[in-house]
Amino acid sequence: MSDDQPGPRTEYKLETDSELRFEMENGNDKVTVTLLNGHAELYGTELVMKKPYEFGVGAKVAIFTYHGCTIELRGKPDVAYVARETPMVQYLNCNSALEHLRTKAEEDDVRGPVAMVVGPMDVGKSTLCRIFLNYAVRLGRRPIYVDLDVGQGGIAIPGTIGALLVERPAPVAEGFSQQAPLVYHFGHTNPSENDVFYDALITKLAETTLERLQANKRAKHSGMIINTCGWVKQGGYHHILHAAKEFEVNAIFVLDQERLYNELLRDVASKTVQVVYLPKSGGVVKRTRSQRAEARDNRIREYFYGSKMPLYPHSFDVKFSDVKIFKVGSPVLPDSCLPLGMKKEDNFTKLVAVQPSMQLLHHILAVSFAESIEENVIQSNVAGFICVTDVNMEKEVLTILSPQPRPLPQTILLVSDLQFMDSH
Numbered sequence: 001m002s003d004d005q006p007g008p009r010t011e012y013k014l015e016t017d018s019e020l021r022f023e024m025e026n027g028n029d030k031v032t033v034t035l036l037n038g039h040a041e042l043y044g045t046e047l048v049m050k051k052p053y054e055f056g057v058g059a060k061v062a063i064f065t066y067h068g069c070t071i072e073l074r075g076k077p078d079v080a081y082v083a084r085e086t087p088m089v090q091y092l093n094c095n096s097a098l099e100h101l102r103t104k105a106e107e108d109d110v111r112g113p114v115a116m117v118v119g120p121m122d123v124g125k126s127t128l129c130r131i132f133l134n135y136a137v138r139l140g141r142r143p144i145y146v147d148l149d150v151g152q153g154g155i156a157i158p159g160t161i162g163a164l165l166v167e168r169p170a171p172v173a174e175g176f177s178q179q180a181p182l183v184y185h186f187g188h189t190n191p192s193e194n195d196v197f198y199d200a201l202i203t204k205l206a207e208t209t210l211e212r213l214q215a216n217k218r219a220k221h222s223g224m225i226i227n228t229c230g231w232v233k234q235g236g237y238h239h240i241l242h243a244a245k246e247f248e249v250n251a252i253f254v255l256d257q258e259r260l261y262n263e264l265l266r267d268v269a270s271k272t273v274q275v276v277y278l279p280k281s282g283g284v285v286k287r288t289r290s291q292r293a294e295a296r297d298n299r300i301r302e303y304f305y306g307s308k309m310p311l312y313p314h315s316f317d318v319k320f321s322d323v324k325i326f327k328v329g330s331p332v333l334p335d336s337c338l339p340l341g342m343k344k345e346d347n348f349t350k351l352v353a354v355q356p357s358m359q360l361l362h363h364i365l366a367v368s369f370a371e372s373i374e375e376n377v378i379q380s381n382v383a384g385f386i387c388v389t390d391v392n393m394e395k396e397v398l399t400i401l402s403p404q405p406r407p408l409p410q411t412i413l414l415v416s417d418l419q420f421m422d423s424h
């Protein structure tokens with residue numbers, strides 16, 4: 001029990017199909033939650049009876065129960081209340097439909113459902129993906145999670161897209177285990193910064209993950225859950241259509257926007273693609289621009305320093321001459337200035353050499369798996385990320401922060417727009 005935990009203690013008795021929501025906005029406060037009786041889950045992960053779970057600043061949490069429970073909350077969250085209106089039963093029904101398709105896929109030994117979650121910003125897309133994935137693994141499935149949201153970078157860091165085989169439910173206070181994810185560098189937090197490159201990465205990620213599904217029987221029958229960006233108009237809508245086509249999706253769950261739902265019914269729905277409208281949960285909280293920026297920063301800090309389990313990154317020098325630094329995309333030239341045979345779009349996916357300079361300071365660099373520039377560097381996945389913490393132009397060395405000790409595993413580095421101030 002949590003008697004040794006500081007802070008006021010409140011007990012909540014939850015009825016069938018209700019949830020306890022709380023938010024932690026300020027300071028270094030911590031809240032501890034303990035399930036005292038009944039059954040409860042956090043975004044699809046079951047809580048263990050009598051085990052205290054700790055949540056820190058920034059947490060926005062909903063503990064849901066299908067059959068009723070008692071929860072003890074220790075500490076002072078900014079808000080805490082019980083909500084009886086939640087869309088969880090609808091989400092559960094959608095999961096049952098996916099499970100039905102998985103069983104059918106297993107019987108026929110074909111690919112299981114590829115489901116995509118779409119909707120505007122702050123409607124709970126990532127949370128719904130997490131719920132679907134947790135329910136799937138609790139039923140013994142091994143789905144692939146694909147995250148196309150470059151704004152948050154749920155699988156690696158912001159500015160990337162990636163995929164991950166999910167083998168166990170996400171721990172209550174963290175995301176899914178990050179072992180060997182497949183990650184591609186985009187370098188911006190908004191697809192509109194380079195639509196052509198973003199589409200090219202979606203195509204590549206779809207090709208690779210669909211291949212991987214075929215290689216692993218359990219994953220093949222389990223299918224995929226795809227999270228998307230909150231940009232759903234104009235170019236954003238085009239990217240949704242592109243992803244639906246490339247990943248050969250069978251189901252699209254549209255959260256909270258009838259307009260988007262109707263557009264997808266018109267443009268994508270068919271015998272093989274179901275489009276389903278779902279309401280958002282009243283608990284999903286809108287984030288301000290600065291909260292989003294802070295969340296991004298935290299995500300990068302976590303990459304280098306860990307969250308629950310502290311990580312100890314390394315700092316070392318790299319000679320300018322030992323690495324080749326590039327960015328993707330060059331300024332667009334008018335048609336008349338393009339070399340013969342080159343299309344305007346090619347500029348967006350062109351590899352442009354970057355000379356080391358002070359401008360690299362604090363930037364994140366992706367370490368590409370490509371061994372030479374003869375390879376398709378822009379569509380190669382990445383081994384990891386480093387951050388430039390110092391540039392010495394005289395000695396011609398970069399000081400970098402790296403999750404691994406020297407030497408760097410590869411020498412081709414791709415510059416990201418993202419910056420990180422290492423204040424440790």
Ligand SMILES: Nc1ncnc2c1ncn2[C@@H]1O[C@H](COP(=O)(O)OP(=O)(O)OP(=O)(O)O)[C@@H](O)[C@H]1O
Pocket residue numbers: 021022059060061062120121122123124125126127128149151152228229230281282283284285
């Ligand atoms: N039922 C709920 N009660 C309380 N908080 C919730 C609930 N569902 C989700 N949240 C919280 O709301 C926040 C936003 O949810 P989420 O990240 O899933 O939205 P999103 O649509 O994926 O956002 P984005 O626009 O960044 O893609 C998260 O911090 C999440 O923990």
